[in-house]
Amino acid sequence: MNYRPYLLLAEVTHRCPLHCPYCSNPVQYPGGRELAAAEWRRVFDEAAQLGVLHAGFSGGEPLLRADLAGLVAAARDAGLYTNLITSAVGLRRERAAQLRDAGLDSIQISFQSDQEALADQIAGTRAHALKLEAAKVARELGFPLTVNVVLHRANIGRLEQIISLAESLEAERLELANVQYYGWAYQNRAALLPTRSQIARAAEVVGARKKQLLGQMEILFVTPDYYSERPKPCMNGWATRFLTVNPVGDVLPCPTASAIPGLRFDNVRARPLAWIWSQSESFNRFRGTAWMPAPCCECPLREVDFGGCRCQAALIAGDAGATDPACALSPHRGKLTRFVDSVQEDAAADRPFAADAGRLLFRQNPNGSK
């Protein structure tokens, strides 16, 4: 089987002005210098030669790279589609215009909730008002806008209002992304996981609003895997379509793969991207189906869900090569189910976020930088 990457996630920095307690960045940041603009240019050129068509600029907060417009231009020069995934803190009009002139194709802005006070509590900083302003600027400059809201116990009850917010911002897309419980989020999962009834209610709200907004705004919502019977088809299969290059140049098959113990990553400073894609031990470790244990290897769904998520298997089953414990057929599913059961009563849906904030671990920046 010949694999070919289509999408590159360019994590240009791990620095971020926000401190969201569900951040998908690693809890242990990799050491080293951030890639310089010339190094990113080479990454984009090599990625395009490999088949990549689309680059997401992410982080941390990509706007903290003063040279971001140059990075975008380099990706565009390589023929890539460019999408900025941002908190929008720092996305003022001149900056947005500069990015547009560099060829940026689209902008995705994260919101923490629809209410300023709650949103700022979740972000651990005052950001909501800036985001509203930036979304307006993005529209005025003609960018297509995606609003991304990470859902958890404290904001999922406000789904109706969150959808209305995205509608009022004239977003083309609304991604309602349930927290995925790795990294910072795993540390905080007892306070973040919604209850079963919250999820059921959310699915109803989404179903109704999706129909109503058809052709105006696309709403994407996936039930969190802690509440499903089958694992998610994580990354559409390990190392089949996606590449992540992190701020220091490590190349990862998935953005959170650095949390898997014992997996060694190759770096763009030492190897060409094409070599890494085809030869890197980390990319080949879970490619295809040959690595699969029972019950995956005999499962008719093995090419549908690809055995689920390797990071979650490492985290819950203690073995990255095990069946994803989200699967009802996993021998470790009981651990997830017991955890899910344990939060149902503890998690009074109307308890204010501030009441839980004291036991949350908020995301910190690398090397203690602000």
Place this chain on the structure above:
Amino acid sequence: MIAMTSRPALARGVRLRNDPITGEPVLLFPEGVLPLDAATHDILLRCSCEATVAAIVLSLAEEYETDPATVRADVCECLTQLRQRMLVALRP
């Protein structure tokens, strides 16, 4: 429902190009890449913001030398799906 008088165009931020590796057409949009089959590609090539759906149907029926009624159902189905994903916008 797709009105025959509406004028479809690629939605904001959507790009149609050929995949340099395979030579096949793909749509690039904010959240990813969508490889296109020949029929969808033929429709999208005609979504110029000028041509009405009715005109697109006639043009395709001519090219395929087939009955416009059949083409019309396929075009409506295709545009409906692309519109749901915000890949195509319909102007009155």
